[in-house]
Amino acid sequence: MKIKNYLIRVVASFYFLIAMVPFDVTAQAPANTPPATRTVFVSPEIGSNNSVTFRLRAPEAKEVSLSVDSVPVAGGSEPRKLKKDTGGVWSITLGPLAPELYSYTFVVDGVRTIDPSNPVVKRDGRRNESMLLVNGIASDLYGVKNVPHGTLSKVWYPSPAIGLTRRVYVYTPPGYETSGKKYPVFYLLHGSGGDEDAWTTLGRAPYIMDNLIAEGKAKPMIVVMTNGNAFQSAAPGDDPVENGTPPADRSSYAGKFETSLVKDVVPYIEKNYRTLTDKNNRAIAGLSMGGGHTITITNNNPDKFGYVAVFSMGARNPDSTFDKRLQAVKANGVRLYWIACGVDDRLMDTYKALQKSLDKNGVPYTSYESSGGHTWANWRIYLAKLAPLLFK
Amino acid sequence: MKIKNYLIRVVASFYFLIAMVPFDVTAQAPANTPPATRTVFVSPEIGSNNSVTFRLRAPEAKEVSLSVDSVPVAGGSEPRKLKKDTGGVWSITLGPLAPELYSYTFVVDGVRTIDPSNPVVKRDGRRNESMLLVNGIASDLYGVKNVPHGTLSKVWYPSPAIGLTRRVYVYTPPGYETSGKKYPVFYLLHGSGGDEDAWTTLGRAPYIMDNLIAEGKAKPMIVVMTNGNAFQSAAPGDDPVENGTPPADRSSYAGKFETSLVKDVVPYIEKNYRTLTDKNNRAIAGLSMGGGHTITITNNNPDKFGYVAVFSMGARNPDSTFDKRLQAVKANGVRLYWIACGVDDRLMDTYKALQKSLDKNGVPYTSYESSGGHTWANWRIYLAKLAPLLFK
Numbered sequence: 001m002k003i004k005n006y007l008i009r010v011v012a013s014f015y016f017l018i019a020m021v022p023f024d025v026t027a028q029a030p031a032n033t034p035p036a037t038r039t040v041f042v043s044p045e046i047g048s049n050n051s052v053t054f055r056l057r058a059p060e061a062k063e064v065s066l067s068v069d070s071v072p073v074a075g076g077s078e079p080r081k082l083k084k085d086t087g088g089v090w091s092i093t094l095g096p097l098a099p100e101l102y103s104y105t106f107v108v109d110g111v112r113t114i115d116p117s118n119p120v121v122k123r124d125g126r127r128n129e130s131m132l133l134v135n136g137i138a139s140d141l142y143g144v145k146n147v148p149h150g151t152l153s154k155v156w157y158p159s160p161a162i163g164l165t166r167r168v169y170v171y172t173p174p175g176y177e178t179s180g181k182k183y184p185v186f187y188l189l190h191g192s193g194g195d196e197d198a199w200t201t202l203g204r205a206p207y208i209m210d211n212l213i214a215e216g217k218a219k220p221m222i223v224v225m226t227n228g229n230a231f232q233s234a235a236p237g238d239d240p241v242e243n244g245t246p247p248a249d250r251s252s253y254a255g256k257f258e259t260s261l262v263k264d265v266v267p268y269i270e271k272n273y274r275t276l277t278d279k280n281n282r283a284i285a286g287l288s289m290g291g292g293h294t295i296t297i298t299n300n301n302p303d304k305f306g307y308v309a310v311f312s313m314g315a316r317n318p319d320s321t322f323d324k325r326l327q328a329v330k331a332n333g334v335r336l337y338w339i340a341c342g343v344d345d346r347l348m349d350t351y352k353a354l355q356k357s358l359d360k361n362g363v364p365y366t367s368y369e370s371s372g373g374h375t376w377a378n379w380r381i382y383l384a385k386l387a388p389l390l391f392k
Numbered sequence: 393m394k395i396k397n398y399l400i401r402v403v404a405s406f407y408f409l410i411a412m413v414p415f416d417v418t419a420q421a422p423a424n425t426p427p428a429t430r431t432v433f434v435s436p437e438i439g440s441n442n443s444v445t446f447r448l449r450a451p452e453a454k455e456v457s458l459s460v461d462s463v464p465v466a467g468g469s470e471p472r473k474l475k476k477d478t479g480g481v482w483s484i485t486l487g488p489l490a491p492e493l494y495s496y497t498f499v500v501d502g503v504r505t506i507d508p509s510n511p512v513v514k515r516d517g518r519r520n521e522s523m524l525l526v527n528g529i530a531s532d533l534y535g536v537k538n539v540p541h542g543t544l545s546k547v548w549y550p551s552p553a554i555g556l557t558r559r560v561y562v563y564t565p566p567g568y569e570t571s572g573k574k575y576p577v578f579y580l581l582h583g584s585g586g587d588e589d590a591w592t593t594l595g596r597a598p599y600i601m602d603n604l605i606a607e608g609k610a611k612p613m614i615v616v617m618t619n620g621n622a623f624q625s626a627a628p629g630d631d632p633v634e635n636g637t638p639p640a641d642r643s644s645y646a647g648k649f650e651t652s653l654v655k656d657v658v659p660y661i662e663k664n665y666r667t668l669t670d671k672n673n674r675a676i677a678g679l680s681m682g683g684g685h686t687i688t689i690t691n692n693n694p695d696k697f698g699y700v701a702v703f704s705m706g707a708r709n710p711d712s713t714f715d716k717r718l719q720a721v722k723a724n725g726v727r728l729y730w731i732a733c734g735v736d737d738r739l740m741d742t743y744k745a746l747q748k749s750l751d752k753n754g755v756p757y758t759s760y761e762s763s764g765g766h767t768w769a770n771w772r773i774y775l776a777k778l779a780p781l782l783f784k
Contacts, residue, residue, distance in 0.1 A: 060501035062452065109452035113505035119518040120629035126511040128520070131629060144625075144632045146557065149548035156541035165538065177664050233536075237512035237523060240536045272569050 041089060043117040044104075044132050051095035052132065054104070056115065059088025061108050066092055068104040069129070069375065079107060099136025100377055101204065103129035122201040124376075125193030126236075140211070141384045142204045147214035148174035152206050154196075157268040161260035162253070166227060167234035168265060169196050170273070171206050173213055173220035182274045184281035184391040185222045187261065187305075188383070189290030191312075195235040196227040202376045208384050218387040221283075224269055228290055230256040258296045262304060280335060283307035283390045287379045288347070295354070299325035302332040307390050309338040311382045312374050314350030318357045326361040336389055337365035340382045344373035433481060435509040436496075436524050443487035444524065446496070448507065451480025453500050458484055460496040461521070461767065471499060491528025492769055493596065495521035514593040516768075517585030518628075532603070533776045534596045539606035540566030544598050546588075548626075549660040553652035554645070558619060559626035560657060561588050562665070563598050565605055565612035574666045576673035576783040577614045579653065579697075580775070581682030583704075587627040588619040594768045600776050610779040613675075616661055620682055622648040650688045654696060672727060675699035675782045679771045680739070687746070691717035694724040699782050701730040703774045704766050706742030710749045718753040728781055729757035732774045736765035 043055035054066050065079035082090035103124065105112050114121050115130040122131050135143060150173045159166045173183065188205060190198040199205040205223060212218035227234060230253035231245040245253075261284075270277050284305045286294040291313025298308045302325070315322060329337075337358065341351035358365045368385060372378050435447035446458050457471035474482035495516065497504050506513050507522040514523050527535060542565045551558045565575065580597060582590040591597040597615060604610035619626060622645035623637040637645075653676075662669050676697045678686040683705025690700045694717070707714060721729075729750065733743035750757045760777060764770050 056503065058501065058503045060454065061503065108500060108503050108505075109450065111448065111450045111453065111500050111503075111505060112508050113500075113503060114520060116504050116519070119515055119520070121513060121515065121520045122629075123511055123513065127508070128506060128511070128513045133629075144630055146632055149557070149559075151545050151547045153543050153545040155543045165541070167541075237514075237525075238536055240538055 041117070043091075043115055044130075046132075046134060047093075047095075049096045050099070050134050050136065051093050052097050052134065053091055053093040054082070054106075054115065055089055055091045055117065056082065056106050056108070057087075057089050058084075058108055061090070063107075063109055064090040065107045066094075066104060067107065067112075068094070068102055069377075082106075097134045099134050099139035101139060101142050101380070102132045102134065103202075103376075104132060105129050123197065123236075124202055141208050142380060143211070144207055145211055145214070147210055149210050150174050150206055150213075151176065152200060155272075157264065159260045159264040161263045162230050162256045164233045166232075166260075167196055167238060168227065168268075169200055169225040170269070171200075171209060171223040171225070172273070173209065173222070175220065176222075176274075180274075182276045183220060183222045184276050184283070185224060185266075185269055185273075186283040186285070186307075186387070186390060187224045187226065187265070189226060189228050189284070189286030189293050191286070191288030191290050194290075195229060195232065196225055197235045199225040203383065204380055205383060208380060209387065212384065212387050219391045221387075221391060222269070222273055222275060224265065226257075226261060226265055228257050228286075228293055230254075230260065255296075258293055258300065261293070261297055262301050266304070278306075279304060279332075280306035281391060283309070283336075285309035285311065285338075285383075285386060286313070287311040287382075288313050288374065298329060298334075302328040306333075306335045307338075308334055308336070309340070309382075309386050310354065311340050311379055312342065312345050312351070313347055314339070314341070314352065314354035315357055316350050316353060318353055322357060323361050326357055326363050330361060330363045334363065337363055338368070338386055338389065339365055340368040340370065340378075340385070342370050342372040342374065342378050344371070345378075346374060433509070435483075435507055436522075438524075438526060439485075439487075441488045442491070442526050442528065443485055444489050444526065445483055445485040446474070446498075446507065447481055447483045447509065448474065448498050448500070449479075449481050450476075450500055453482070455501055456482040457499045458486075458496060459499065459504075460486070460494050461769075474498075489526045491526050491531035493531060493534050493772070494524045494526065495594075495768075496524060497521050515589065515628075516594055533600050534772060535603070536599055537603060537606070539602055541602050542566050542598055542605075543568065544592060547664075549656065551652045551656040553655045554622050554648045556625045558624075558652075559588055559630060560619065560660075561592055561617040562661070563592075563601060563615040563617070564665070565601065565614070567612065568614075568666075572666075574668045575612060575614045576668050576675070577616060577658075577661055577665075578675040578677070578699075578779070578782060579616045579618065579657070581618060581620050581676070581678030581685050583678070583680030583682050586682075587621060587624065588617055589627045591617040595775065596772055597775060600772060601779065604776065604779050611783045613779075613783060614661070614665055614667060616657065618649075618653060618657055620649050620678075620685055622646075622652065647688075650685055650692065653685070653689055654693050658696070670698075671696060671724075672698035673783060675701070675728075677701035677703065677730075677775075677778060678705070679703040679774075680705050680766065690721060690726075694720040698725075698727045699730075700726055700728070701732070701774075701778050702746065703732050703771055704734065704737050704743070705739055706731070706733070706744065706746030707749055708742050708745060710745055714749060715753050718749055718755050722753060722755045726755065729755055730760070730778055730781065731757055732760040732762065732770075732777070734762050734764040734766065734770050736763070737770075738766060 041055050045053045064082040067079045082092040084090045118130045120131040121128050150171050153170045231250045233239045282305045284294050291310040433447050437445045456474040459471050474484040476482045510522045512523040513520050542563050545562045623642045625631045674697045676686050683702040
């Protein structure tokens with residue numbers, strides 16, 4: 001049957017040429033690509049000892065460097081210069097690299113660019129970066145493993161407190177669709193520059209939860225990942241306001257997200273999902289700006305969340321009003337107040353001030369000080385440490 | 393309350409500096425960016441008449457050009473050279489551009505790069521490209537409008553026919569969660585180089601459906617967007633197999649996706665969603681390779697789908713076996729067999745051959761020949777033309 005043969009041929013060449021293996025594929029070059037001869041190469045290439053070679057074809061460039069986020073090797077995230085071979089391909093080998101999910105970019109004669117040989121690109125705020133997963137024990141929680149996976153839904157909900165229809169991501173654990181059970185809910189907030197994409201793209205929260213639940217380390221729970229920028233309906237490209245609300249108009253939204261989380265998001269989730277709706281089946285955590293949101297939300301609503309966590313954020317010059325609110329948090333009872341910060345974090349002083357306030361006001365808490373700074377590597381680790389403590 | 397003031401200050405500066413407006417923001421530059429003075433500029437900037445200015449800072453570059461997908465202005469997608477100003481910012485103004493969703497890249501001294509000033513980047517196969525929406529009547533269906541939005545879920549399902557747990561995207565229409573109703577199901581397949589991401593990122597299918605349903609043009613329906621690469625569990629970065637199945641092993645997967653759609657996907661959807669499960673409440677469509685899948689699936693299962701559509705694909709040298717199968721399609725009855733192709737499409741000959749086969753075998757069909765070629769602009773238009781014809 002010729003059509004079948006034809007389709008098999010088409011499919012077979014597609015299978016060979018495209019998809020997953022990071023080849024620089026001539027077949028995908030558009031009509032306007034110069035017809036230069038191209039050697040197939042791989043970037044990034046992970047060696048057997050977890051050394052990683054990054055490559056970029058740039059025959060005309062004078063200088064190519066590489067920036068890698070949170071590389072735990074000498075030099076930190078300082079840019080590293082690549083060397084050019086006679087074919088115009090620049091390369092550098094780093095490592096062995098510790099198992100981790102890295103983001104990286106090249107700088108070609110002053111212009112920052114993703115790796116064109118690597119299809120996996122994630123947005124961090126306004127910047128797009130290439131991603132590299134080096135597997136191993138330390139990264140085991142971030143990998144997509146052969147375990148039952150939860151469902152990640154992009155849901156739009158009405159937010160009268162803000163005056164917008166807004167988007168939220170909802171992770172429901174494996175089995176949710178058919179179990180008939182009710183689940184506790186964990187509200188997980190991003191930092192400044194981020195949006196509702198961040199905890200799934202950079203934070204790998206769905207896979208972290210899948211893996212923890214599969215190992216019996218975390219209870220099955222619903223995870224709700226909001227957009228903390230009250231002036232936005234959704235992430236760039238998914239917001240009805242083209243190019244967003246003008247900066248001049250944004251200050252009028254200050255404080256509204258924190259209100260909307262309690263007035264709009266929690267009721268929406270509890271109405272539309274099978275949830276356990278008492279305080280001790282609600283947790284909230286946030287990183288950086290989202291840690292600030294978490295403090296504000298729980299201080300303003302001390303009866304709503306039984307589990308509170310603040311990542312890489314704290315309090316600056318907490319005053320008597322702050323004390324009073326923490327005392328309300330204490331009086332209402334909190335099963336877990338968990339705070340974490342990297343020792344190199346620029347917000348370490350605010351973390352210490354929060355610690356002092358919690359001590360002063362007798363709020364019991366657990367603290368975790370990691371190495372490193374204000375990085376997604378740390379936030380993924382904090383999530384993986386926190387989730388097993390929730391709802392137990 | 394100082395903490396509140398502090399948070400407001402942090403939040404206010406964040407609001408001002410980051411997020412939606414496409415500024416080149418110095419505050420976001422990493423530690424290793426040269427401390428050069430930077431002027432804030434916007435790229436892409438849409439003028440009042442829909443002319444668009446693209447800008448890139450590249451003081452060291454010798455040549456910067458721009459490639460825009462499917463620009464309906466003189467020159468097509470040929471690269472266009474930008475001009476450098478005294479500050480090292482290169483720019484070019486195109487247009488007025490027709491309302492459309494464009495993808496574009498810069499080429500800087502031979503290196504292809506996304507626009508670092510534009511956060512909206514989508515992957516087309518292995519290539520990442522910057523996206524630009526020029527609003528207007530013709531693009532009205534692709535925009536994120538203030539209408540009720542459906543939910544888009546990323547779901548993992550067992551696929552015994554392939555031997556993998558695989559990911560599928562499921563769009564449920566506005567109101568699904570609370571209506572209690574059953575819905576018809578539309579299976580929508582991507583092309584070669586794509587995966588389960590493609591119809592939502594490049595095809596804007598959820599927004600097209602939201603907008604058509606809001607206007608009463610399309611019936612509320614569930615849309616199921618599969619991954620047609622049988623060797624993959626999911627898109628790059630979400631596949632448990634690091635770097636994918638080796639190309640040498642992929643040929644053993646040929647034909648399995650087509651089987652799995654009927655044996656695995658349809659039963660999973662009909663078990664886990666409130667669906668209408670008769671033939672006339674099932675539709676299937678695909679573009680390019682997915683059009684080939686659609687032909688194979690419906691020829692092999694003439695009793696399963698009441699609505700069939702093939703975008704930018706057809707048949708090559710259809711033989712008597714092909715005829716026989718189309719006769720089975722006819723005998724089983726099909727409410728709509730809809731085929732579409734762009735006049736400049738390199739697969740136009742296969743489209744014409746399919747047309748001829750449908751004629752020869754007496755399968756009634758509707759054909760639509762558009763301008764343009766093998767482009768996402770066309771596939772979005774075809775979806776918007778097809779969806780109103782389904783389940784009526």
